[in-house]
Amino acid sequence: xxxxxxxxxxxxxxxxxxxxxxxxxxxxxxxxxxxxxxxxxxxxxxxxxxxxxxxxxxxxxxxxxxxxxxxxxx
Amino acid sequence: xxxxxxxxxxxxxxxxxxxxxxxxxxxxxxxxxxxxxxxxxxxxxxxxxxxxxxxxxxxxxxxxxxxxxxxxxxxxxxxxxxxxxxxxxxxxxxxxxxxxxxxxxxxxxxxxxxxxxxxxxxxxxxxxxxxxxxxxxxxxxxxxxxxxxxxxxxxxxxxxxxxxxxxxxxxxxxxxxxxxxxxxxxxxxxxxxxxxxxxxxxxxxxxxxxxxxxxxxxxxxxxxxxxxxxxxxxxxxxxxxxxxxxxxxxxxxxxxxxxx
Numbered sequence: 445x446x447x448x449x450x451x452x453x454x455x456x457x458x459x460x461x462x463x464x465x466x467x468x469x470x471x472x473x474x475x476x477x478x479x480x481x482x483x484x485x486x487x488x489x490x491x492x493x494x495x496x497x498x499x500x501x502x503x504x505x506x507x508x509x510x511x512x513x514x515x516x517x518x
Numbered sequence: 519x520x521x522x523x524x525x526x527x528x529x530x531x532x533x534x535x536x537x538x539x540x541x542x543x544x545x546x547x548x549x550x551x552x553x554x555x556x557x558x559x560x561x562x563x564x565x566x567x568x569x570x571x572x573x574x575x576x577x578x579x580x581x582x583x584x585x586x587x588x589x590x591x592x593x594x595x596x597x598x599x600x601x602x603x604x605x606x607x608x609x610x611x612x613x614x615x616x617x618x619x620x621x622x623x624x625x626x627x628x629x630x631x632x633x634x635x636x637x638x639x640x641x642x643x644x645x646x647x648x649x650x651x652x653x654x655x656x657x658x659x660x661x662x663x664x665x666x667x668x669x670x671x672x673x674x675x676x677x678x679x680x681x682x683x684x685x686x687x688x689x690x691x692x693x694x695x696x697x698x699x700x701x702x703x704x705x706x707x708x709x710x711x712x713x714x715x716x717x718x719x720x721x722x723x724x725x726x727x728x729x730x731x732x733x734x735x736x737x738x739x740x741x742x743x744x745x746x747x748x749x750x751x752x753x754x755x756x757x758x759x760x761x762x763x764x765x766x767x768x769x770x771x772x773x774x775x776x777x778x
Contacts, residue, residue, distance in 0.1 A: 449525065450522040450526050457543050459547075459549070461548035461742075462748065462749055463749050463750060463753070465750070467708065467709055489522070492522075497709075498532055498533040499709035501533040501534070502533070502712045502713070503706075503712060504553075504554075505546065505548070505549060505550055505551065505552070505553030505554050506544055506546075506553050507534075507535035507553065507557050510531065510535075511533040512526050512527065512531055512532065513530055514524070514527070514530040516525070
């Protein structure tokens with residue numbers, strides 16, 4: 445059993461400030477190479493190490509991150 | 519991504535934006551602390567179940583459009599006069615939760631008199647004071663809270679004490695007034711700091727519910743556009759430079775000053 449998390453970013457509302465990247469303890473988030481409708485490089489999940497701590501969502505100034513967490517059988 | 523599919527289900531949701539904030543896109547700069555402060559206030563309102571009783575007084579400054587984001591009744595006050603307007607509304611509706619949301623240019627400069635007198639009268643209101651040491655909306659001019667040596671649009675060689683005076687620590691001043699019941703200084707730059715700030719906001723609204731007097735929460739925040747830095751750099755700069763002048767922690771709890 446392992447606790448796994450995942451984030452969903454509302455890419456159209458993300459402003460790409462990067463505060464979630466410094467808050468993430470597992471280096472799961474990075475800015476995307478593509479941009480959203482406003483021209484910001486939005487945040488996205490780049491690997492499966494997320495533990496669902498919700499640190500990124502708590503410091504996100506625009507509240508664009510939703511966090512999910514569950515127990516997964518290895 | 520494939521590895522997310524079995525995790526992203528409604529029953530596994532642990533955190534999402536509260537419904538007390540509207541879905542409007544905030545006009546704040548990327549990385550601004552205002553969004554986080556809005557959210558913790560909204561989360562406290564949701565958890566206490568006071569959405570229909572809360573009344574937000576929006577100031578003049580960056581957060582002038584706060585009523586577009588808080589899904590509660592709101593009013594806009596004249597520059598600096600939010601505590602005066604809050605006084606009136608709280609006296610007319612004593613069972614409602616009136617809170618003001620002000621920046622340092624609004625509360626500590628043009629609104630000093632209103633703030634001091636509202637706190638001295640011990641009005642049963644919650645004041646949320648966002649201190650980023652600069653006038654953000656008008657283009658980064660010097661504020662009363664600007665640090666010594668800090669460069670702004672109107673102090674291009676840095677703030678000079680002989681020319682501009684000293685940074686104003688209005689929170690410590692207000693702690694001397696007998697009308698204030700709860701005074702604290704928090705920040706919102708890390709997840710732990712946001713959680714602590716949320717607890718402080720919750721305590722302030724509880725005090726208001728119990729009709730204890732004025733609760734005043736200063737939140738030291740960043741202005742990465744005004745400071746001309748990226749958002750993560752601004753948070754780091756704030757830790758190194760703002761916190762020595764504006765130390766984080768409770769200043770007055772239950773009407774008694776915390777000794778340090």
